[in-house]
Amino acid sequence: MISFFNVSKVYPNGVKALQGLSLQIKNGEFVFIVGPSGAGKTTMIKLIFREELPTKGQIYIGGRSVVRMRPREVPNLRRRIGMVFQDFRLLPDRTVFENVAFAMKVICASRSEINERVPEVLKLVGLEKRMDNYPPQLSGGEQQRTAIARALVNRPSIMIADEPTGNLDIDTSWEIMDCFKEINEQGTTVIIATHAKEIVDSMRQRVIALNHGEVVRDEHRGVYANAT
Amino acid sequence: MFTLMLLRQAYYILQEVFRSLKRNSLLNFAAVGTTAISLFVLGVGLLLVVNTNQITSTMESNIEIMVYLKEDISEKEALSLEPLFSRISEVKEVDFISRDEALVSLEEQMGEETNLRDSLGDENPLPNAYKIKTSEPREVGAVAAEVGRFPGVEKVRYGQEVVEKLLKLTNWAHTIGLIILALLGVSAIFLIATTTRLTLFARRQEINIMKYVGATDWFVRWPFLLEGIILGCVGALLAVGVLYLSYGTLTAKLQETISFLPLISDGRYLMWIYEGLLAGGIVLGAIGSAISVRKYLRV
Ligand SMILES: Nc1ncnc2c1ncn2[C@@H]1O[C@H](COP(=O)(O)OP(=O)(O)OP(=O)(O)O)[C@@H](O)[C@H]1O
Numbered sequence: 001m002i003s004f005f006n007v008s009k010v011y012p013n014g015v016k017a018l019q020g021l022s023l024q025i026k027n028g029e030f031v032f033i034v035g036p037s038g039a040g041k042t043t044m045i046k047l048i049f050r051e052e053l054p055t056k057g058q059i060y061i062g063g064r065s066v067v068r069m070r071p072r073e074v075p076n077l078r079r080r081i082g083m084v085f086q087d088f089r090l091l092p093d094r095t096v097f098e099n100v101a102f103a104m105k106v107i108c109a110s111r112s113e114i115n116e117r118v119p120e121v122l123k124l125v126g127l128e129k130r131m132d133n134y135p136p137q138l139s140g141g142e143q144q145r146t147a148i149a150r151a152l153v154n155r156p157s158i159m160i161a162d163e164p165t166g167n168l169d170i171d172t173s174w175e176i177m178d179c180f181k182e183i184n185e186q187g188t189t190v191i192i193a194t195h196a197k198e199i200v201d202s203m204r205q206r207v208i209a210l211n212h213g214e215v216v217r218d219e220h221r222g223v224y225a226n227a228t
Numbered sequence: 229m230f231t232l233m234l235l236r237q238a239y240y241i242l243q244e245v246f247r248s249l250k251r252n253s254l255l256n257f258a259a260v261g262t263t264a265i266s267l268f269v270l271g272v273g274l275l276l277v278v279n280t281n282q283i284t285s286t287m288e289s290n291i292e293i294m295v296y297l298k299e300d301i302s303e304k305e306a307l308s309l310e311p312l313f314s315r316i317s318e319v320k321e322v323d324f325i326s327r328d329e330a331l332v333s334l335e336e337q338m339g340e341e342t343n344l345r346d347s348l349g350d351e352n353p354l355p356n357a358y359k360i361k362t363s364e365p366r367e368v369g370a371v372a373a374e375v376g377r378f379p380g381v382e383k384v385r386y387g388q389e390v391v392e393k394l395l396k397l398t399n400w401a402h403t404i405g406l407i408i409l410a411l412l413g414v415s416a417i418f419l420i421a422t423t424t425r426l427t428l429f430a431r432r433q434e435i436n437i438m439k440y441v442g443a444t445d446w447f448v449r450w451p452f453l454l455e456g457i458i459l460g461c462v463g464a465l466l467a468v469g470v471l472y473l474s475y476g477t478l479t480a481k482l483q484e485t486i487s488f489l490p491l492i493s494d495g496r497y498l499m500w501i502y503e504g505l506l507a508g509g510i511v512l513g514a515i516g517s518a519i520s521v522r523k524y525l526r527v
């Protein structure tokens with residue numbers, strides 16, 4: 001469970017990115033975060049991931065305060081969260097397999113664990129035939145699926161994606177969303193910040209809408225924007 | 229279990245080190261080149277300074293006080309002064325030169341043709357004398373004054389102006405040498421830090437990803453540290469190699485022409501300098517990457 005209590009974030013330059021945000025996301029939920037550019041979606045994700053600290057308020061993940069967490073506990077937090085970005089963030093000089101294995105090496109998994117687990121997740125995202133390719137040889141959708149596999153490989157309890165389909169066409173976007181749906185069905189909490197209206201509208205999942213750093217709407221089986 | 233994890237971690241870290249040594253060859257080349265050139269220049273400066281020191285201190289240790297005794301003092305009386313001179317605390321060496329010895333050495337200096345004996349007849353115009361060396365060149369003045377007060381001493385001479393000039397000169401050589409060394413050292417650190425920062429800038433994406441997948445700071449830091457150490461070591465070896473060869477040739481050439489020049493050729497002392505440079509390269513490489521990696525760890 002992820003809880004925000006009255007969280008505000010003011011960046012050093014004075015921008016108020018979030019103001020008095022309070023919300024809860026239960027284990028196993030599938031949540032879209034929507035809102036216009038600059039609404040604070042990325043900031044909210046950075047706070048969960050402890051890339052930024054809130055100016056005010058408390059954030060709990062699994063009963064533990066992210067705010068009071070000591071710096072050396074941060075790696076442990078991040079190992080429980082899989083992160084996916086709009087720009088994929090793959091290492092171009094490593095194969096798909098190595099990119100995914102990299103996340104396992106970081107947590108000191110054994111070689112046999114790596115050799116077993118990496119093909120398994122690559123199969124899950126439909127990339128088992130591309131294991132030995134380098135990212136520049138892949139399509140955007142394939143690169144993003146590699147990134148998803150990397151986020152998934154250490155069996156995180158939470159998957160967070162910041163505009164994962166921002167660089168992809170609509171068909172590919174659907175493939176990626178199906179991937180996330182499948183991950184969610186296996187019990188992982190999925191949080192996706194997105195501008196993909198059509199997808200949000202047809203998937204009918206929980207939608208948290210932000211504007212000017214505040215929650216303006218929070219609906220189960222919601223849509224991208226209310227009809228006006 | 230814990231040891232196994234550590235071993236595995238060490239293995240993965242080494243893998244990362246070798247991968248990046250292989251992949252970033254151009255930047256690594258630049259880093260090695262910078263280290264080598266910086267340390268070479270530093271080494272040249274160091275060798276210049278120690279040699280200047282050596283030359284000036286050799287000259288200093290050759291400073292001596294000549295004590296001429298009165299004509300009417302017998303050789304026996306003259307010899308009785310020796311323990312008194314030796315007792316002066318700054319005195320290192322006391323040599324008695326009898327008037328006969330002085331004459332012989334004068335003869336030798338003037339050569340056979342002059343026939344000194346003939347022109348002098350039986351007279352020996354030279355006095356009995358003492359040659360005194362001090363432990364510290366700057367004590368010469370004080371010792372000379374003290375010696376001058378002994379009864380039976382006619383005259384004391386020690387080349388006052390020469391001594392003072394020499395002392396001034398060596399002081400300057402010291403200070404300037406140290407300043408130059410410090411400047412060279414600072415510029416070496418600066419150059420190396422810049423190069424590692426460049427290397428890390430090219431790899432910030434990699435560091436970023438490591439942090440995102442939950443790598444500890446040490447897991448990120450170690451490969452860069454090791455790489456810095458390896459590159460610094462290679463650069464220093466290059467510098468020391470070139471320095472060793474060129475210094476050997478140069479001193480041999482110089483000593484052929486100016487044989488009395490007291491250049492340092494003591495292998496142990498030189499080795500000490502070379503080892504210092506090598507250690508310097510390693511430390512610089514490690515510090516350079518440690519400082520630069522810090523910036524990118526804040527994610
Ligand atoms: N590091 C930062 N320093 C200063 N201001 C920032 C920083 N990051 C974001 N902001 C500001 O905070 C506000 C919220 O930004 P945020 O990135 O959270 O928006 P977003 O909802 O993700 O927008 P988008 O849909 O364009 O990605 C914006 O006004 C932005 O300019």
Ligand SMILES: [Mg+2]
Nearest residue numbers: 041042043162
């Ligand atoms: Mg954003």
